[in-house]
Amino acid sequence: xxxxxxxxxxxxxxxxxxxxxxxxxxxxxxxxxxxxxxxxxxxxxxxxxxxxxxxxxxxxxxxxxxxxxxxxxxxxxxxxxxxxxxxxxxxxxxxxxxxxxxxxxxxxxxxxxxxxxxxxxxxxxxxxxxxxxxxxxxxxxxxxxxxxxxxxxxxxxxxxxxxxxxxxxxxxxxxxxxxxxxxxxxxxxxxxxxxxxxxxxxxxxxxxxxxxxxxxxxxxxxxxxxxxxxxxxxxxxxxxxxxxxxxxxxxxxxxxxxxxxxxxxxxxxxxxxxxxxxxxxxxxxxxxxxxxxxxxxxxxxxxxxxxxxxxxxxxxxxxxxxxxxxxxxxxxxxxxxxxxxxxxxxxxxxxx
Amino acid sequence: xxxxxxxxxxxxxxxxxxxxxxxxxxxxxxxxxxxxxxxxxxxxxxxxxxxxxxxxxxxxxxxxxxxxxxxxxxxxxxxxxxxxxxxxxxxxxxxxxxxxxxxxxxxxxxxxxxxxxxxxxxxxxxxxxxxxxxxxxxxxxxxxxxxxxxxxxxxxxxxxxxxxxxxxxxxxxxxxxxxxxxxxxxxxxxxxxxxxxxxxxxxxxxxxxxxxxxxxxxxxxxxxxxxxxxxxxxxxxxxxxxxxxxxxxxxxxxxxxxxxxxxxxxxxxxxxxxxxxxxxxxxxxxxxxxxxxxxxxxxxxxxxxxxxxxxxxxxxxxxxxxxxxxxxxxxxxxxxxxxxxxxxxxxxxxx
Numbered sequence: 242x243x244x245x246x247x248x249x250x251x252x253x254x255x256x257x258x259x260x261x262x263x264x265x266x267x268x269x270x271x272x273x274x275x276x277x278x279x280x281x282x283x284x285x286x287x288x289x290x291x292x293x294x295x296x297x298x299x300x301x302x303x304x305x306x307x308x309x310x311x312x313x314x315x316x317x318x319x320x321x322x323x324x325x326x327x328x329x330x331x332x333x334x335x336x337x338x339x340x341x342x343x344x345x346x347x348x349x350x351x352x353x354x355x356x357x358x359x360x361x362x363x364x365x366x367x368x369x370x371x372x373x374x375x376x377x378x379x380x381x382x383x384x385x386x387x388x389x390x391x392x393x394x395x396x397x398x399x400x401x402x403x404x405x406x407x408x409x410x411x412x413x414x415x416x417x418x419x420x421x422x423x424x425x426x427x428x429x430x431x432x433x434x435x436x437x438x439x440x441x442x443x444x445x446x447x448x449x450x451x452x453x454x455x456x457x458x459x460x461x462x463x464x465x466x467x468x469x470x471x472x473x474x475x476x477x478x479x480x481x482x483x484x485x486x487x488x489x490x491x492x493x494x495x496x497x498x499x500x501x502x503x504x505x506x507x508x509x510x511x512x513x514x515x516x517x518x519x520x521x522x523x524x525x526x527x528x529x530x531x532x533x534x535x536x537x538x539x540x541x542x543x544x545x546x547x548x549x550x551x552x553x554x555x556x557x558x559x560x561x562x563x564x565x566x567x568x569x570x571x572x573x574x575x576x577x578x579x580x581x582x583x584x585x586x587x588x589x590x591x592x593x
Numbered sequence: 594x595x596x597x598x599x600x601x602x603x604x605x606x607x608x609x610x611x612x613x614x615x616x617x618x619x620x621x622x623x624x625x626x627x628x629x630x631x632x633x634x635x636x637x638x639x640x641x642x643x644x645x646x647x648x649x650x651x652x653x654x655x656x657x658x659x660x661x662x663x664x665x666x667x668x669x670x671x672x673x674x675x676x677x678x679x680x681x682x683x684x685x686x687x688x689x690x691x692x693x694x695x696x697x698x699x700x701x702x703x704x705x706x707x708x709x710x711x712x713x714x715x716x717x718x719x720x721x722x723x724x725x726x727x728x729x730x731x732x733x734x735x736x737x738x739x740x741x742x743x744x745x746x747x748x749x750x751x752x753x754x755x756x757x758x759x760x761x762x763x764x765x766x767x768x769x770x771x772x773x774x775x776x777x778x779x780x781x782x783x784x785x786x787x788x789x790x791x792x793x794x795x796x797x798x799x800x801x802x803x804x805x806x807x808x809x810x811x812x813x814x815x816x817x818x819x820x821x822x823x824x825x826x827x828x829x830x831x832x833x834x835x836x837x838x839x840x841x842x843x844x845x846x847x848x849x850x851x852x853x854x855x856x857x858x859x860x861x862x863x864x865x866x867x868x869x870x871x872x873x874x875x876x877x878x879x880x881x882x883x884x885x886x887x888x889x890x891x892x893x894x895x896x897x898x899x900x901x902x903x904x905x906x907x908x909x910x911x912x913x914x915x916x917x918x919x920x921x922x923x924x925x926x927x928x929x930x931x932x933x934x935x936x937x938x939x940x941x942x943x944x
Contacts, residue, residue: 343908343910344908347908363906369600386798388797388798389796389798389799390796390798391799400795401795402716402801404891407888407897407901408901408902408904409905413611416613416623420623426613428614429891430615430891430893430897431889432888433889436889436890440891444696445810
């Protein structure tokens with residue numbers, strides 16, 4: 242008996258030594274030459290971008306019957322693939338639950354997380370992640386049944402039950418909101434969005450709370466969408482954007498500027514149709530974006546046409562929004578996700 | 594881990610958790626620490642496991658004996674029950690009891706009271722709750738009754754071994770268990786009143802019950818699913834145990850004049866238990882571990898609260914998963930230890 246325990250203990254000791262040694266090895270490889278990126282090298286070698294997406298949120302990342310992914314979050318993955326590999330289709334998608342997403346990224350299972358993820362201080366600073374920008378400005382709202390007589394959050398009373406997802410900022414915002422109003426509530430938190438919808442639809446909860454874009458998208462999945470409505474109030478700021486692992490600044494820059502190029506292209510009126518013609522434009526800013534002037538790609542170790550490929554293969558931000566969110570009837574009005582020149586808050590640093 | 598930018602440490606356990614939990618056995622709010630959130634999850638896991646083990650044992654023993662019944666109808670029904678529930682994946686059964694059965698339940702305002710003031714609704718099962726005065730005296734009296742019963746049993750055993758006399762131990766025990774606590778109502782000043790659940794309107798078509806005791810539907814469906822599923826395995830253990838005792842034992846017992854009940858209680862069961870306990874222990878372990886499927890239907894157990902929300906909010910994957918694994922390991926070892934002790938106690942002492 243004791244002999245066995247000794248054996249097991251020594252085995253454990255050996256295993257932990259091996260683990261510590263391999264960690265050391267990995268740490269040693271960190272000091273690499275400037276401008277080189279381990280993630281870019283690995284991506285070029287494997288031939289596809291490893292991208293984490295949601296398990297199905299119409300408009301953001303959703304797979305159709307034949308397994309093709311579409312959505313504004315998916316377009317970020319496609320843009321990165323177009324920039325680095327030259328082909329927007331060379332993406333390997335990994336559907337992740339809210340709970341799994343950060344672990345998948347920090348462990349290296351994926352290289353970009355583009356999964357309607359809210360940028361917060363603790364996530365940016367704590368978990369070993371870096372947020373590179375915002376591709377959708379959202380806010381948390383509530384959905385209720387139309388016949389419930391609840392027309393605003395002021396109608397909520399003690400004892401209300403609210404269905405939501407675990408592992409999201411939603412869960413925390415909900416507490417702040419109800420506490421600040423001194424309303425006692427019953428949180429019913431599920432792991433998957435489909436389960437939340439099913440439970441709310443069955444009548445388990447009085448209200449369903451998540452990001453407003455999510456509410457609009459999930460409403461289409463209800464057994465009778467017309468029976469439900471989203472309350473007008475927004476109780477939080479939810480800037481959603483792509484995330485990368487900390488520690489590879491070149492890769493971080495590539496993802497950040499893939500997003501920025503899409504937004505800036507819309508600002509200058511460059512789209513997937515006219516991109517090639519824009520090469521002969523008089524405006525140097527436009528010429529830089531389509532790779533006819535300057536050396537913008539060199540800083541990342543990419544060729545000069547990386548941004549042109551993004552615009553041609555994926556389109557500018559406006560095209561992506563229209564294709565995925567407006568035309569599908571989820572949120573026809575762009576609201577804050579309009580360019581700053583047109584009354585929205587989309588404003589990106591200049592690509593020069 | 595350093596390359597991936599992950600830092601390691603258990604300091605987060607004392608930080609404020611800032612999320613609420615639907616259902617908790619202890620006082621908890623989002624301003625408590627992650628360590629307390631862990632405790633909430635652990636207690637909820639224990640609750641569902643203990644309830645599941647109790648119900649699956651009762652049901653399992655009944656079905657196991659029913660499978661050996663001479664009555665064709667009882668025997669076949671029990672066999673069908675075992676084959677049906679044993680061969681459907683547990684997760685599907687949990688989904689069935691939660692989503693399909695729940696959907697069929699009425700909204701609070703449409704629920705008809707059962708037995709006066711029990712309401713089974715889509716938002717939970719509401720029962721009257723008891724409000725105690727001098728509860729401690731009542732509890733002491735129950736403990737006193739249990740001690741008295743132990744003495745009665747010891748005395749009965751002595752009487753049987755020395756003089757061969759039988760006294761109805763079971764009936765005496767039940768009488769003591771009722772009479773002693775009942776006396777405290779008349780002399781101890783113990784009193785109990787009850788509080789009924791009352792319908793409350795939240796909005797035009799949205800109601801809940803207030804007051805009384807409310808059992809969330811998540812707990813209800815999880816206990817039903819786990820008990821029904823595990824009871825099939827317990828039933829098979831019980832059947833195997835009873836069938837493992839040779840026919841000669843029964844015939845010998847009958848030949849010295851014991852009746853059917855005595856044969857089962859004095860001859861068959863003590864021997865069968867030796868065969869039943871070890872595999873039944875496995876089933877209890879399975880039930881405890883299976884209770885982690887709770888996360889699928891929003892029952893706030895250890896996996897959902899701690900390895901779910903807490904993991905997400907802190908990002909401490911390695912720490913939290915290791916704590917959770919250790920917890921389940923400890924739970925399983927404790928159950929094994931308890932069952933091994935019981936098994937050793939009932940084992941035949943070789944002379």
